[in-house]
Each structure stands twice: as structure tokens, then as C-alpha cells.
């Protein structure tokens with residue numbers, strides 16, 4: 518069912534309607550079962566990291582980045598420890614992954630988060646070109662999909678294809694009930710307040726996609742990915 522994202526109340530209307538679609542997660546074959554098992558393993562680790570983050574006096578976020586079946590890095594929030602609001606778990610993990618792999622572009626990586634990345638982390642995900650994003654709880658007031666459509670926005674990639682890849686594959690609400698239960702157990706009082714205010718929401722898992730499609734478009738995207746890596750990234754990124 519199409520979801521019309523909330524438009525800005527002031528200012529100029531965007532040139533393209535910002536519409537993303539929430540779709541049921543497809544597939545029941547061997548590959549999808551393996552993917553699902555791996556996703557569950559990664560998200561279980563993220564949920565455990567989120568509880569640790571909360572226990573260390575940070576907001577309860579846990580993040581993991583993987584490439585193929587290898588975990589590249591993982592992180593909790595580091596804002597309180599480092600007195601730095603840019604040290605969200607996703608930002609820390611992206612930075613660590615880029616250093617560990619010695620690359621700026623993470624277009625062969627996936628990121629897992631126990632809750633929907635905020636708008637600034639969603640932008641970092643787009644700029645680092647992470648190809649797949651899996652998150653648990655939805656974030657209706659801060660989220661880079663639910664509130665501001667940064668993660669699935671096609672204007673970025675259509676306008677600057679030499680820098681931005683098309684929106685990543687997005688799985689929203691993955692193991693969100695498990696993510697919620699872990700935080701409820703970690704701090705029942707805090708979690709009840711958070712839930713009452715609707716800051717995070719558990720629900721069923723859905724794939725979220727931008728509006729682009731088609732074989733010709735995919736061929737063009739493969740060419741652009743090659744050009745980004747071999748030509749365009751020489752300017753300002755490597």
C-alpha cells in the first residue's frame with residue numbers, strides 16, 4: 518500500500534512527489550531463507566548492542582555493518598562518551614567501516630540498526646552508498662524514512678548520479694517486537710514513556726522502495742556504479 522510521506526509545511530514544493538512504497542517482503546526460496554537467517558543473526562546482535570548502549574549511559578542504539586557474510590564493524594552510540602552529537606551509532610560504524618576497508622564507498626555493504634536511522638544518519642548512509650538497510654523499530658518523529666524521506670529519496674540520485682547511488686534496499690520493522698522487548702526489559706520506565714509519546718513504533722516488517730524500476734534503468738545504474746567507482750570518485754572521495 519503506498520505511503521504518502523508528510524510534506525514540509527512551508528517552502529517550495531519538491532520537484533518530484535516524494536512517494537515510497539511499503540511492500541511485503543518477497544521470496545520463500547533457499548536464498549531468501551539464508552538471507553533471513555543471516556538478517557536475524559545480525560539484528561539479534563544489534564538489539565544486544567542497543568541494550569549495552571543504554572546501559573552505558575547512551576541512547577539505546579546498536580549498529581552492525583556487514584559485507585557478504587563477514588561483519589565489518591559494529592557500534593553503539595558514543596554521543597555521551599565523546600560529548601559529540603555527531604557520534605550516533607550509525608555514523609561511528611560507517612566511519613569505522615570506511616577506515617577498516619580503506620574505501621569511501623560502501624556500495625557492497627549492508628547496515629543493520631535496532632531502530633530507524635535519523636535523517637542525518639540516513640544521509641550518511643546515502644553518501645556512503647550502503648546498498649541495503651535493515652532496521653527494527655520505526656521512528657515517526659526523527660526517522661530518515663518515516664519523517665523525512667532521505668533514505669528512499671530519488672531526487673538525490675537522479676540529480677547527482679555521479680555521487681549518489683539510487684536508494685538502498687530498505688527493510689523496515691525487522692524484528693521490531695524483539696527490539697522493543699529488549700528495551701522494555703532494559704528500562705521499563707523509560708521505554709513506557711518513549712512508547713506513550715510514540716517516539717518509536719514496533720510493527721510488521723516491510724520492504725520500502727523508491728519509485729524507480731525497469732530493466733533499462735537497471736542497466737544504466739550498473740554503468741553509473743562503474744563510472745562512480747572508476748572515474749567520478751577521483752574527485753573529492755578518494
Ligand SMILES: [Zn+2]
Pocket residue numbers: 605606607634635636637638639
Ligand atoms: Zn542518527
